[in-house]
Amino acid sequence: MKEFPTDFIWGSATSSYQIEGAAEEDGKGPSIWDAFSHIPGRVKNNEHGDVACDHYHRMEEDVQMMKALGLHAYRFSISWPRILPDGTTKQINQAGIDFYNRLINELLANGIEPWITLYHWDLPLALEMEKDGWLNKDIADSFADYARVCFQYFGDRVKNWITINEPWVISMLGYGQGIFAPGRVSNSEPYLAGHHIILAHAKAAAVYREEFAHQGGKIGITNNCDWREPLTDSELDQAAAQRALEFYLAWFTDPIYKGSYPQVMVDRLGDRLPTFTAEEKLLVQGSSDFFGLNHYTTMLASDANGEILEGNVYGNGGISEDQDVNLHVDPTWKKTEMGWAIVPWGCQKLLEWIHHRYDGPNIVITENGGAFPDEMKDGVVDDQDRLAYVKGYLGACHDAMENGVQLKGYMLWSLMDNFEWASGYAKRFGIHYVDFETLKRTPKASALWYREVIRRNGLKV
Numbered sequence: 001m002k003e004f005p006t007d008f009i010w011g012s013a014t015s016s017y018q019i020e021g022a023a024e025e026d027g028k029g030p031s032i033w034d035a036f037s038h039i040p041g042r043v044k045n046n047e048h049g050d051v052a053c054d055h056y057h058r059m060e061e062d063v064q065m066m067k068a069l070g071l072h073a074y075r076f077s078i079s080w081p082r083i084l085p086d087g088t089t090k091q092i093n094q095a096g097i098d099f100y101n102r103l104i105n106e107l108l109a110n111g112i113e114p115w116i117t118l119y120h121w122d123l124p125l126a127l128e129m130e131k132d133g134w135l136n137k138d139i140a141d142s143f144a145d146y147a148r149v150c151f152q153y154f155g156d157r158v159k160n161w162i163t164i165n166e167p168w169v170i171s172m173l174g175y176g177q178g179i180f181a182p183g184r185v186s187n188s189e190p191y192l193a194g195h196h197i198i199l200a201h202a203k204a205a206a207v208y209r210e211e212f213a214h215q216g217g218k219i220g221i222t223n224n225c226d227w228r229e230p231l232t233d234s235e236l237d238q239a240a241a242q243r244a245l246e247f248y249l250a251w252f253t254d255p256i257y258k259g260s261y262p263q264v265m266v267d268r269l270g271d272r273l274p275t276f277t278a279e280e281k282l283l284v285q286g287s288s289d290f291f292g293l294n295h296y297t298t299m300l301a302s303d304a305n306g307e308i309l310e311g312n313v314y315g316n317g318g319i320s321e322d323q324d325v326n327l328h329v330d331p332t333w334k335k336t337e338m339g340w341a342i343v344p345w346g347c348q349k350l351l352e353w354i355h356h357r358y359d360g361p362n363i364v365i366t367e368n369g370g371a372f373p374d375e376m377k378d379g380v381v382d383d384q385d386r387l388a389y390v391k392g393y394l395g396a397c398h399d400a401m402e403n404g405v406q407l408k409g410y411m412l413w414s415l416m417d418n419f420e421w422a423s424g425y426a427k428r429f430g431i432h433y434v435d436f437e438t439l440k441r442t443p444k445a446s447a448l449w450y451r452e453v454i455r456r457n458g459l460k461v
C-alpha cells in the first residue's frame with residue numbers, strides 16, 4: 001500500500017462554464033465563452049455551454065454525488081459575469097451570489113471543503129468588447145474588484161482561493177493560437193496577456209491579505225505544465241527541455257517565486273516581453289500561498305536550432321520558434337483520447353523540478369485526469385483505462401513525496417463529464433458519466449475505485 005499523509009486533501013474539480021449551463025438565467029451576463037462557442041466552427045459540432053451539465057439546477061444532487069465519493073474538497077469556479085454581469089461592480093447580481101452561497105453551504109453541510117477558482121476562463125464579454133480583455137492593463141484592477149466582492153460575500157466560509165486557472169492556456173491558446181476564447185492569433189499578445197494575468201493575480205492576493213486577513217484563508221494561483229523530457233542526453237537537448245519548461249511554467253512562477261521572468265525569455269523575446277516596475281515586482285513576488293499545479297502529460301524536447309520540424313506538437317506558430325524547441329511524443333507511449341501521452345514518471349519529474357527550483361513550496365495538484373472513449377453498457381461504465389491513468393499518476397505523486405516533494409492534495413479532473421472547450425462534449429474527462437440527453441449522472445468504475453482510495457488514504461499496489 002502506498003499510504004498518503006493523514007492530512008492529505010483528496011478532491012475533485014470542475015469549472016463554471018463547463019458544467020453550470022443556465023447561461024442566460026437569473027441575470028447572468030454573457031462571457032467570452034458564451035460568445036465564442038456560438039461562432040460557427042469554433043467548437044466541435046458547434047456545441048456550447050448553454051445547458052452543459054445543468055449543474056445550476058442540479059447542484060444539490062451533485063453535492064450528494066461528491067459526498068458519496070467521500071471527497072474532502074471540491075474545486076469549482078465562480079462565473080464572473082454571473083456575479084457581475086458587465087464585469088464591473090456597477091451591478092452585483094444577487095441571484096448569482098445566492099447560487100454560490102447555496103453551493104458553499106451545501107458543501108460545508110456535507111463535510112466538503114470548497115476550493116474556489118475565481119477565474120476559469122469565462123471573462124465577462126463586456127470587458128472583452130469595451131476594454132480588450134486581458135490585453136488591457138486595467139483588467140488587473142477589474143479582477144481585484146471582482147475578487148473583493150467574492151471575499152466579501154463568501155470569505156466567511158471559504159478558506160481556499162485560487163485566483164486564476166492556467167495562465168499559459170489563457171495566453172497561448174486564447175491569444176497565440178486562437179483555439180480558445182477570445183480566439184486571437186498573435187506572437188506578441190500572449191506575453192502581454194500573460195503579464196496582465198500575473199498582475200491581476202497579485203492584486204487580488206494583495207486585496208485578500210490586506211483587507212481580509214481576518215478570514216484566515218489561503219490564496220494562490222494554479223498553473224498548468226507538462227513535463228519536457230530531453231529527446232537525447234546531449235547538452236543541447238537537455239538545455240532545450242529546460243528552456244521549454246521555463247517558457248511554459250517558469251514564465252508565470254518565476255515572477256511569483258523569484259520576482260522576475262526567466263532570463264532565457266527576456267533574452268529571446270526582447271520587447272515582446274513586458275517588464276515589471278520595482279513596485280510591481282514587490283507586489284508579485286510571494287503572492288501565492290501554495291503552488292497550484294494542473295498536470296496531464298509529457299513531451300520529448302529537442303533543440304530546434306532554428307528549424308521547426310514537421311510534426312512539432314505546436315506547429316510553426318510562435319510557441320515553437322520563441323523557445324526554439326521541437327516537441328514530439330514517443331510513438332510507443334499510450335495516449336488518452338485527447339492524444340495526450342500517459343507518462344506517470346513525467347509527473348514525478350515535474351514535481352521534483354518544481355520542488356528544487358522553488359525551494360520546496362507546498363504544492364496542490366488542482367487537476368489531473370484523462371479523457372477516454374467511455375461506453376455505457378447495461379448501466380455500467382467500466383473505465384479501466386482512466387482508473388489506470390489515475391493510479392499511475394497518484395503512484396508517481398507518492399514517489400515524489402518520498403523524495404521530499406511537499407504535495408498537500410490531489411484533485412481529480414473531473415467530477416463529471418462536461419463541456420471540454422473546443423472539443424465540445426465528445427471528450428469525456430469525468431469519473432461520473434453524464435448522459436447529455438437526459439443529464440443523468442452515473443458513477444464510472446473510476447469513481448468507485450477513487451472512493452476506496454480516499455477511504456483507505458492510499459493506493460493498493
Ligand code: PNW
Nearest residue numbers: 015018165166169224294367413420429
Ligand atoms: C485544463 N493544453 O485545460 C482546464 O483547466 C480544464 O478546464 C480542462 O477541461 C482540462 O484541462 C482538460 O483539458 C487545458 O493544450 C487545456 O496543454 C489545454 C491544455 C492544457 C490544459
